[in-house]
Amino acid sequence: MLTLKQIRDDEAHAIERLAVKGVDAAPVIRRIVALDDRRKEIQKELDTKLAEQNTIAKEIGRLFAQGKREEADAAKEKTAQLKADTKVLDEELKKTEEELRTQIVTLPNFPARIVPEGKTAADNLVVKIVEEIPKLPEGALPHWELAKKYDIIDFELGVKLTGAGFPVYKGQGAALQRALITFFLDRNTAAGYTEVMPPIMVNEASGFGTGQLPDKEGQMYHAEVDNFYMIPTAEVPVTNIYRDVIVNESDFPIKLTAYTPCFRREAGSYGKDVRGLNRLHQFDKVEIVRIEHPDRSYQALDEMVAHVESLVKDLGLPYRILRLCGGDMSFTSALTYDFEVYSEAQGRWLEVSSVSNFESFQANRLKLRYRGADKKTHLAHTLNGSSLALPRIVAALLENNQTPEGIRIPEVLVPYTRFDMIK
Template sequence: MLQVAFIRENKELIVERLAKRNINAVQMIEEVITFDEDRRRLQAELDNTLAESNTLSKEIGNLYKSGEVDKANELKAKTAQLKSSSKELSELLNAKAEALNALLYKIPNVPNELVPAGNTDADNEEVFRAGDIPVLYDGAQPHWELAKKYDIIDFELGNKITGAGFPVYKGKGARLQRALIAYFLDKNTAAGYTEFQLPHLVNEASGFGTGQLPDKEGQMYHVGEDNLYLIPTAEVPGTNIFRDVVLNESELPIGITGYTPCFRREAGSYGAHVRGLNRLHQFDKVEILRVEHPSKSYDALDGMVAHVKTILEELKLPYRILRLCGGDLGFTSALTYDFEVFSTAQDRWLEISSVSNFETFQANRLKLRFKNSDGKNELAHTLNGSSLALPRVLAGILENYQTEEGIVIPEILRPYTGFSIIN
């Protein structure tokens, strides 16, 4: 959530940057300022009313002590009026503050200056590409056919148990899935991230804290009786560790990692681009999160991008990195880099990671602050990235490593799988 003070001081910049998201923010920004001015006016009136009431109360006490009962009773009538006025003002102030917050919740983060303008993912900028695209044998198949051929993922069984988008991993498929999780976690902890095991459900405050609510309410599974949400990503419980926390500057930076299943209700479309593992309602992901000093968060973002690159290079998968345009940028992000793996069998790129800097947007919602060198509380910056999302990484391995003899396991994963080929 944007800070009101930031909006007041940077109206033109915010309107200009939000235009990259194809949003005309002029009216919203003016409404925020008007609401804030009304809130300030009401607050000043309330403060003056309460101050006058306190002064009169003291005066009444002195009058009673001096025996001037009639004068004291006259002032008591006036304090009763002031108390009624203060109650009215307090109710108006609370209503105005709630309306202001409701408006602020609708305004997305301000894109960084590096974010290109654009409408859709077709306008994203490719900033890096690496890895050789393999030449497959005649008759190479997409991963959903390979899964059936080698009996390692059963999509029909998952559909029977739950519904579409909930696959069952079997045998070497399950073993490979577990190997990827362990490998990702080992890479992340070796890079200095502390591993956490996190809850798979969160409360409403946690959803608001990281920006999933109210923006993505329809995409989250909701447990109505308990008013809890199944997590769409480990970012939500992981970042909320720091909700309502004031850190010491010396504690920064903080990096954590965790594996969780993720649940998303997002509507599925039809066609090969969403078949198999390409789009699921439940999938596994290993996440990295950082809490950073504002002056160092973009260096940290570059470091997170470099870290994900090393994983893909060790897996020897062809990949590229995209800088997302304004129209494709997530609601809470100031700058996002997407990683995509090339699926040779499908002849298309598959997104497997997003690495983002949210600057103070989440921290403001979370009230995540640190005490700076001047002893004042300052909002921290939060960042997160997939390291990595498993389904499409697994799809990339199955498709790019397939041979006529079977699916070869990337060398880096063999100590984790205990086998070198699926056949």
């Protein structure tokens, strides 16, 4: 959530930055300014009336002591009227503050200055590309056909048990899935991230804290009786560990990693992009989260990007790194880098990771602060990244490593799978 100071310090700047995300923020900002002005007026009037009540209360005691009963009774009547007025003002203040907050939370985060302008994924900037496209055997298959051929992922059984987008991993497919999870966690903890195992359902406050609510409410599975939400990413529970927390400046950097299943409704998805593992309602993902001092958050982002790149490299996959344009960024992000791996069998790039700096946007919603050397509290910065999302990694591994003898397992995974070929 943007702070009121960010909006009011330079309204023209706020409108300009949000336009990069394709948002016409001028009407909302004008409303916010008007509400804030009215809030200040009400508060001033309320303070004046409360001060007058206190003054009269002292005067009433003096008048009674002097035997001036009529004057004291008149003062009491005036006090009663002031109390009635302050009650009305107090109610108006609460309503004004509530509407002010409602308006502010509709605004997305400011994009960083280096975010490219653009409206769609076609406008994203490729900042690095490593294309070592494998030469596949004649008649190479996409992963959904390989899954059936080797009996390692059963999409039809998933439809029977739940519905489309809920595959069942079997045999060597299940072992590969488990190997990838453990490999990613081992690499993350070796890089200084502390592993946590959070719940996979969260309350509304947690969803609001990281910005999924109310922005992505329609994409989240909702258990209405308990008002719990199935997590779309481990970012939500892991970052919320620090909701309503004040950390010490010496605690930075705070680095956490977690494996969780993730759940997304993906309403409206259709076509080739949803074949096989390309887009699922339930999938596995390992996440990294960092809470940082504002002065170091962009250095931390570069470190996270380098870490994710090392994972993709070690899996031997062709990849590219994109800096997302304003129109393709999330509601909460200030700067996002996407990783895509190339699927030769499908002839297309598949997104496998997003690494983002949210600056103070999430921290303001979370009330996550740190105590600085000046003994005052300040908003921290939060970051997160997929490290990594499994479905499209598995798809690319199966497709790019297929041979006439079977599907070759990357060398770094063999100690985890305990086999070097899916046959």
